[in-house]
Amino acid sequence: MIKKTLKFFFKVILWLLAIPLMGVVIYKWVPVPVTPLMVIRYIEQKGADTKTVWKHDWVPIEEISKNLQLAVICSEDQNFVKHNGFDMEAIEKAFDNNQKGKKVRGASTISQQTAKNVFLWPQRSWVRKGMETYVTFLIELIWTKERIMEVYLNSIEMGNGIYGAEAASQYWFKKSASKLTKSEAAAIAAILPRPLKYRANPATPYIAGRKLWIVRQMGYHGGLNYDLKDEK
Numbered sequence: 571m572i573k574k575t576l577k578f579f580f581k582v583i584l585w586l587l588a589i590p591l592m593g594v595v596i597y598k599w600v601p602v603p604v605t606p607l608m609v610i611r612y613i614e615q616k617g618a619d620t621k622t623v624w625k626h627d628w629v630p631i632e633e634i635s636k637n638l639q640l641a642v643i644c645s646e647d648q649n650f651v652k653h654n655g656f657d658m659e660a661i662e663k664a665f666d667n668n669q670k671g672k673k674v675r676g677a678s679t680i681s682q683q684t685a686k687n688v689f690l691w692p693q694r695s696w697v698r699k700g701m702e703t704y705v706t707f708l709i710e711l712i713w714t715k716e717r718i719m720e721v722y723l724n725s726i727e728m729g730n731g732i733y734g735a736e737a738a739s740q741y742w743f744k745k746s747a748s749k750l751t752k753s754e755a756a757a758i759a760a761i762l763p764r765p766l767k768y769r770a771n772p773a774t775p776y777i778a779g780r781k782l783w784i785v786r787q788m789g790y791h792g793g794l795n796y797d798l799k800d801e802k
Contacts, residue, residue: 587704590689594708597688598717601628602725606691608733615731623731625741631720634735634747636794637755639719643794644787645759645780647680650719651796655681655710656703682706684722715796723747727765728758742770756784 608624615622631639643650649657657679678686685705690698709718728738735747735758743754750758754771760780761768768777 586701590701590705591708593689594705594712597721598713602688602721603628605688605725605733607687607727610692611727611731624733625731625737626724626733627736627740628724628734629736629747631716631723634720634723635750635755637752637788638723638735638739638747638750638758640788640791640794641752641755641759641784642680642719642723642762644791645756645784646683646762648787648791650680651715651794653679653681655679655706679706680722681710681718683726684718685709687725687727688721719796726762728761729765729770732765738770752785752788753781756781756788759784 604626608626612622612624647657649659657677682702685702685708686692686698689705690701713721724734724736727733728735729741732738732741738758739745739747739750739754742758743750745754757770757773757777760773760777761770768774770777773781
């Protein structure tokens with residue numbers, strides 16, 4: 571009985587490790603058509619008996635404004651091109667502040683957010699966090715930084731039923747993602763922490779302030795260089 575139980579759990583663990591690996595390998599080249607969060611949000615809309623909205627248009631990274639790419643780096647993960655998936659400095663800072671009882675944002679990197687959004691579920695738990703760590707390691711190992719950014723910007727939630735840069739650009743500014751200005755890109759990046767609550771256009775005073783901060787950070791940060799990690 572014990573042997574059968576151990577064998578069963580071994581098989582479960584093996585599948586939990588193998589399925590994400592296969593997904594990461596496939597999505598190295600193939601566009602991500604749907605994510606668990608998209609399905610969950612659609613079911614929530616259906617359950618609330620409200621109008622269902624699901625807008626998601628995949629575009630290659632060449633058709634996403636560099637302004638938006640830089641804006642999300644400056645707002646979400648300024649060490650994105652340097653780290654290997656985990657920003658230890660940000661994690662230590664978040665831990666220290668939490669110990670002091672201060673309210674801080676999480677230390678999740680763009681790579682971690684991509685792992686969670688594309689392969690996992692939104693509810694927090696130790697199991698999901700462990701899987702997130704594993705998948706983050708895989709995508710950093712198998713994908714390039716540019717591919718991580720491409721998948722991230724095509725998959726994340728950017729409004730109620732709005733997923734990805736192209737759908738968000740059309741929804742908030744009535745233009746393609748390739749045409750976003752610095753200010754518009756910063757506005758979209760500013761709503762990412764709570765995309766169901768915040769709006770990019772017209773911006774609330776809080777989002778307007780966040781937008782100005784992001785634009786300043788974009789000026790300090792400089793240009794994009796996804797190959798920086800490989801050059802070190």
